[in-house]
Amino acid sequence: MKQVFDKYSKYYDLIYQGKDYKKEEKFIEEVIKKFSPIKVENILSIGCGTCSYETILAKNGFKITGIDQSQTMLDLAQKKINEQKLKNKIKLIKADARNFRVDEKFDAVMEMFNIIGYHTTNDDLNKVLNNINKSLKINGIFFFDCWYLPAVLKDRPTDKIKEIQSEEKRIIRKTQSRLHVKKNVIEIKFTIDYIEKNKVVEKTKEIHLVRYWSLPELEYILNSNGFNMVKAGNFLDINTPPSENNWDIFIVAKKVK
Ligand SMILES: C[S@@+](CC[C@H](N)C(=O)[O-])C[C@H]1O[C@@H](n2cnc3c(N)ncnc32)[C@H](O)[C@@H]1O
Structure with a gap:
């Protein structure tokens, strides 16, 4: 069965070539240092995608297990891992976050780049x-980043066009968004045109459903699954509390039972 990101994966690293994974990885290390009561050596990363965070974390000494449901994203991740000689530091598993099993216990678990938004129902997130x-x-x-309900409702999503040029390749990504306020979900339709020598050589379409969250609902669902929410801040600025001015928030929870 085709999963979200299966088609998108081909262009994923190109589309996000401007995302500062190095700076964001530093933020992750700061969060671990500040909030983990135990020494963190191994990390489970759910929705690892092409492993842009994980390769940096591995080079900085962490052992990583990455889980993703998209085989095409995992293939790109494995290529990166092999090229960067990190095979003994990063292990990949193809699985759905709702029903994976691992035989190890981890010091920390992360879902980075709004993966939690892809668990669109309460039932999904509970699992x-x-x-x-x-x-x-x-x-x-x-720990995870996600979209914050008050900010989404104040500054509603608009249709966008992003153009990426890299050597001979040009990509135009059109994003059309529709808000489903009763479900706290944004339906995002991506259309990607891949252009070579001024000619569209490939056209890809994918629809993503992404949920946005309020703090009380996250707190409730985390508590019901044995976690305490220990910090809610802005993504990359953990000490500033979430506000309606910023979609991207960051949550740290601790397993208490
Ligand atoms: C926005 S990408 C983020 C990838 C990566 N963490 C990054 O920061 O570049 C979301 C990833 O989550 C994966 N994903 C979404 N829902 C999932 C699920 N239920 N189980 C496993 N992986 C999932 C997708 O396949 C995709 O690779």
Whole structure:
């Protein structure tokens, strides 16, 4: 069965070539240092995609297991891991976050770049959190970034066009968004035109459903699955509390039972 990102994956690293994974990885290390009561050596990354965070974390000494449901994203990740000689530091598993099993217990678990938004129903998120709880050591932290409801409702999504030029290649990504306010979900339709010598040589379409969250609902669902929310801040600025002026927030939770 085709998963979201299966078609998108081909262009993923090109589209996000401007995303500062190095700076964001530093932020992750700061979060671990500040909030983990236990020493973090191994990390489980759910929705690892093409492993842009994980390769940096591995070079900085962490052992990583990455899980993703998209085989095409994992193939690109494996290529990167092989090229960067990180085979003994990063292990990949193809699985859905709602029903994966791992035989190890991890010091920390992460879902980075709005993966939690892809768990669009309460039932989905309950299953994912239950699995994460089973994979994490007691007092281990689980952290993630996500979209914040008050900000999404104040500054509603608009249609966008992004153009990326790299050597001979040009990509035009059109994003059309529709808000489903009763479900706290944004339906995002991506159309990607891949252009060579001024000619569209490939056209790809994919629809993503992404949920946005309020703090009380996250707190409730984390508590019901054995976690305490220990910090809610802005993504890349953990000490500033979430506000309606910023979509991207960051949550740190700790496994308490
Ligand atoms: C926005 S990408 C983020 C990838 C990567 N973490 C990054 O920062 O570049 C979302 C990833 O989550 C994966 N994903 C979405 N839902 C998933 C699920 N239920 N189980 C496993 N992976 C999932 C997708 O396949 C995709 O690779």
